[in-house]
Amino acid sequence: MAQFVVAAPTKRKLPFPVELYRSAVGKKYAMAVSGLFLILFVVGHMVGNLKLYLGKTATGAYHVDEYGEFLRRLAEPILPHTVALWIIRVVLIGAFALHMHAAYSLTMMNRRARTVTYQRKSDYQAANFASRSMRWTGIIVILFLIFHLLDITWGKSGASWTRGAVFSNVDNSLSRWPIAIFYVLANLALGVHLYHGAWSFFQSLGWNNPRFNAWRRKFAVGLAGLIVLGNISFPIAFVTGLVGR
Numbered sequence: 651m652a653q654f655v656v657a658a659p660t661k662r663k664l665p666f667p668v669e670l671y672r673s674a675v676g677k678k679y680a681m682a683v684s685g686l687f688l689i690l691f692v693v694g695h696m697v698g699n700l701k702l703y704l705g706k707t708a709t710g711a712y713h714v715d716e717y718g719e720f721l722r723r724l725a726e727p728i729l730p731h732t733v734a735l736w737i738i739r740v741v742l743i744g745a746f747a748l749h750m751h752a753a754y755s756l757t758m759m760n761r762r763a764r765t766v767t768y769q770r771k772s773d774y775q776a777a778n779f780a781s782r783s784m785r786w787t788g789i790i791v792i793l794f795l796i797f798h799l800l801d802i803t804w805g806k807s808g809a810s811w812t813r814g815a816v817f818s819n820v821d822n823s824l825s826r827w828p829i830a831i832f833y834v835l836a837n838l839a840l841g842v843h844l845y846h847g848a849w850s851f852f853q854s855l856g857w858n859n860p861r862f863n864a865w866r867r868k869f870a871v872g873l874a875g876l877i878v879l880g881n882i883s884f885p886i887a888f889v890t891g892l893v894g895r
Contacts, residue, residue: 674759677752682854684749685847689873691742692844696880702820703893712817719814753788781850787843794836801829820884821894830885841878845870 663669670676698721704713725734797807801823805811809822809829824830848870852858887893 671752674756677756677759678854680748680752681756682851684745684752685851687742687745688749689844689848692840692877693873696877699884700880702817702884703887714816714820715814718816750788750792753784757785781846783842784846787839790836790839791843794832794840797832821888824885824888825891825894827889830889833885834882837878837881840881841874844877845874848873 664672671680698717699714701714701717706712707716721735722732729737801807801809802819805813805819807823807829809819809826811819811822824833849866852862852866
């Protein structure tokens with residue numbers, strides 16, 4: 651009697667980007683690229699906020715208020731009012747979600763692949779503070795972002811708030827000591843997170859060479875330091891009365 655061998659059904663492959671993302675290498679790429687988008691946003695956001703120090707224009711309006719209106723009118727009349735700004739926001743939300751998912755997935759993959767159930771003290775000390783605290787600084791940054799949106803963007807923190815009055819809204823918020831202190835501490839956590847992110851960016855993409863490690867460290871320190879100094883200057887300036895109405 652003839653015997654028939656039933657071949658096991660072949661698993662249909664998903665599209666290449668999905669298959670790539672399912673691997674550890676793909677998740678590292680996703681973290682690096684999404685992290686780059688977020689870093690560019692943080693830098694651009696800080697540079698835009700520096701207009702808080704320019705005061706008023708010749709017409710009596712605050713420079714930062716005009717900058718906010720410029721962002722809302724971006725790409726007009728090709729696109730309707732605020733549409734370009736919302737496109738940027740959606741891209742940033744997508745990058746943020748991808749960054750968090752990739753980080754969580756890599757953590758779970760590393761835990762499943764770990765064969766040693768304990769960690770020696772020397773191994774723990776080998777990792778620097780920034781890498782060991784990435785999870786917690788990331789959580790702090792997320793909580794800060796939520797509060798920042800509620801506070802400045804939507805006016806839900808209890809401070810006096812007027813739509814479109816950026817300078818006034820920032821002044822009303824950051825002139826309160828508890829809020830100013832929270833902003834400073836949150837941005838210190840952001841700096842630690844940015845430092846490790848900038849340092850590991852090149853490694854995640856496979857651009858890792860001992861000859862460039864010193865340059866990578868200087869770049870990471872410089873970027874994190876620039877962002878932290880710029881961002882914490884705002885609450886310090888407003889709460890001390892150096893800037894304000």
